[in-house]
Amino acid sequence: MKLFKSADLIRKSKYISRDLSWLRFNYRVLDQAKDPGRTLFDRLRFMAITSSNLDEFFMIRVGSLYNYIDYGKERVDYSGLRELPFRRKLLDFAHRFVNDQSLTYLNELKPQFEKNGFNILRMDELTELELKKADGYFKNTIFPLLTPMVYDSYHGFPLMMNQMLIFGVVTRAGGLEADTEKGQERLTFVQIPQNLSRFFELTRKDRVIFVPIEEIVRANLPKLFRNVEIVSANLFRITRNGDFTLEESDDIDVDFIKEIQLGLKTRKKGRVVRLEVEPNASSLLMAVLRERWKIDNGNVFVISSLIDLKGLLQILRHPNFRGRGSRTPAPVPPLSLPEGTEENLFDYLKHHDVLLHHPYNSIEPVVRLLEQAAEDPHVLGIKQTIYRLADDSRVTAALLKAAENGKHVSVLFEVKARFDEERNIREGAKLEKAGCFVIYGVSKYKTHTKMMMIIRKEGEKVTRYVHIGSGNYNEQTSRIYTDVSLLTTNDVYGHDVSEFFNVITGHSQPDEYEYLITAPKDMRQQLISLVREEVRNAKKGLPSGIVMKMNSLEDKEMIDEFYKASKAGVPIRFIVRGICCLRPGRAGLSENIEVRSIVGDFLEHSRLFYFHQAGQPKVYAGSADLMVRSFDRRIEALFLIVNPQLKREAINILYFNLKDNQNTYLMREDGAYIRRQPATDEPVFNVHREFYHRTYASMPETALYDEYLTRADMPVAAEDQPEAVPADDFPNAPETDEEQMSLVDLSQEAEEQAALE
Structure with missing residues (x-):
C-alpha cells in the first residue's frame, strides 16, 4: 500500500x-x-x-x-x-x-443595476416613504407568517427547512424571563416562509427598487422580541441531503408509492451538507449549528x-x-414537415418520417398529434412513457380526453424522476381515476426513455404512429432544451416500440430489436461493438471515426474502449455538455480524442451517436448518456435513424455543433476548459442561431461530412492557451507547495491521511 x-x-x-x-x-x-x-x-x-x-x-x-x-x-x-x-x-x-x-x-x-433601471437596496438606503411601505408589507403580510422558535434546555431544536432563509437570533434575558439568570444569552430561530417573494418591489421615479425580504425582517425583528435585547441576528440557509435510495422490490404498487412518499419526507429531514451564512456570524450560533449538524x-x-x-x-x-x-427567434418548421401539413398529421405521417430538432422546431406537432388522437374516432389506443411534465400539461389533458372518449390509454409515469416525484404521483392518480392504465415504474429501474405510440385503425389495417426522442414531453422545457426526436409510421419502428412497451409494462424479453438499442438489456455491449468495428476498420486502413453528442460521459467500460480506439488511430470527437470523466489528448492514451462542451442560450440535451462504418455511417439518437446509471439502472432507448434524408439532417446537427465558435469550450488533458475563439479569418458561427436558418440546400453533401466529422483536430495543449475558465485543480489558488494549501481548515485528523491508489 x-x-x-x-x-x-x-x-x-x-x-x-x-x-x-x-x-x-x-x-x-x-x-x-x-x-x-x-x-x-x-x-x-x-x-x-x-x-x-x-x-x-x-x-x-x-x-x-x-x-x-x-x-x-x-x-x-x-x-x-x-x-x-x-x-x-x-x-x-x-x-x-x-x-x-x-x-x-x-x-x-x-x-x-442602476443604469439598467433597477437596484437592490437595504432598508437604510430607502426614503422615508419607501420605509413606510416596506414596514406596512411587514406588518400586513410577513409578520403573521413568522414563528420565532427558541432553542434552550426547555425547548428542543426546531426542524429547519431545506433551502429556506433563516435568522439565528441571539438575545439576552430580560422582561418575562424573570426566572432566567440575568445576562444569559438564548438562541431563537426565525424562518422566512418560502411562499413569499424573494424581494419586496418599490417604484422610485424611473427605477424599480428590490428590497431583499430578509432585510425587511431584520429591521423589524424587535417587534418579534419585545423587552429583550437582541445581541445578534444572522441570516443563514441550509442544504440537506436529498439523495434517498429506495429498497427496490418487484411489487410496483401502492406500497411502492408509499415508499416514494416516505423517501420524500426523509429528504425534508436529511442530514445538512451545506450551511450558507452571512459574514461575522455569532460564535454562539455557529457553535450550536456545527455541533447539531455535525459539520x-x-x-x-x-x-x-x-x-x-x-x-x-x-x-x-x-x-x-x-x-x-x-430574444429567442420563433420556432421554424421542421425541414421534413412542410408548413400546412401539420393540420392532418395522420395523413402526412403515413407517407413521411419527420425529424424534430427542438427548440428550433416546436414540440407542437407532437402535442397536436396526441390531441388529434384523443379526439379521432379511428384511434384505438395510446401508449406513452412520461418522465417530466410541464405545469398545466397539454399532454396530460390529451390523455385524459382520450380515456374519456373510450380509448385504451397506457402510461408509465416514472415516479422516481428526481424532484418531480410528487407531481408525477399526483398526475398519475388523476389519469387512473379517468380510466387510464397507469404504471408507476419498473422494478428497480428508472424509466428514462421518451416514447409514445398511437394505434389507429385505418380500414382493414392498423397503423402504429411512433414518437421517440431524447427530450421530455414537456412544453416548457422544449423551448430551452435542445433535443432530437422522430415521428414515423415505419413498421420496423412500430414493431420494436410495441415489443419495448411489452417489456416495460408486462413480462416480455424479446430476442432483439432491429432499430432500437435498449438498456439495461445490452446497450453498453452494443455500443462497444460499434466502437470495436471502427477499430477494425482503422487497422485495415479503412476510413473510421466516431462523433458523439451527449450530456455526460462517465462509464469506465466505454471510456476504456474509446482509449483503445484512439490508440488504434480512430479519430473521436465528443460534444459533452456537462460531466466528462475521459481525459482527451493524453500521450499514449487518447491523442486522437477531442472533447468540447457547448454552453449558451439553450441547454444542450440531445444525444446523437455517429459511427463512420467505412463510409456507410450509422447514426443513433435517444434518451441515454454514456453513464453507469443509464446502462445498468435505467430503462433507456436509442433509435437508429434509417431514413437517408433524416440521417443527413442528424449528421448536420453534429457538423454545426463542431463548427460553433461562440458557445464552445475545449477540454484540456488536465480536465480544464478554455473557450474556443474564432480564427482570424473564420466567420462567426453561433450554433444556437444557425439552426433557425438551416435548409436542405444549405447542408453540405455527405462526403464533406465524412471528411469533417472524422478529422480529429489536434487536442488542446495544457500550456500557452488563453483561459476563460480557471484551469487549476482549484481555480485562482495561490501557488504554495506541490499539493496546494486548502482554502478551508476541515479540522478532521482522518482527512490528513493520504489517498490510496
Missing part, C-alpha cells in the same frame, strides 16, 4: 472525477454570467442558474458522498481518492467556486453577496424587464 498526495493522484488518474468535472461545468455557466457581450439580464439569468445548479449538486452529489461517510461505507472516486480525502478536495473546489460567484455578482453585475468549516460557506442567487429571477420576471434579455 503506497501513499500518494491527493493532487498527484488526481493528475495521474486516467479518469476525471465526475463531481469535480461537474463543478467545472458550473464554471462554464458562470462564464456566461461574466460575458460582457451579453445583456445584464441574460447574465443575471445565468448567475441564477449557477445557484440552482449548486443547490442540486449539494443535495444529490454531496449528499450521496455523505451516504458513504456517515455509514462507514467505502467509496473510491474516479480520481483515485477515498471518501474523506475526496470530500476535502470537493468542498475546497466548491468554496473557490462560491467565492468566484460572489465576486462576479458584486464586482461585475451589481454595479450595472465543520468545509460545510460552512460564508456568503459576502446575496444568499440564494436564484432569487434574481424575480427581477427578470418584472414587467419592466421582460424581453430585456436576448
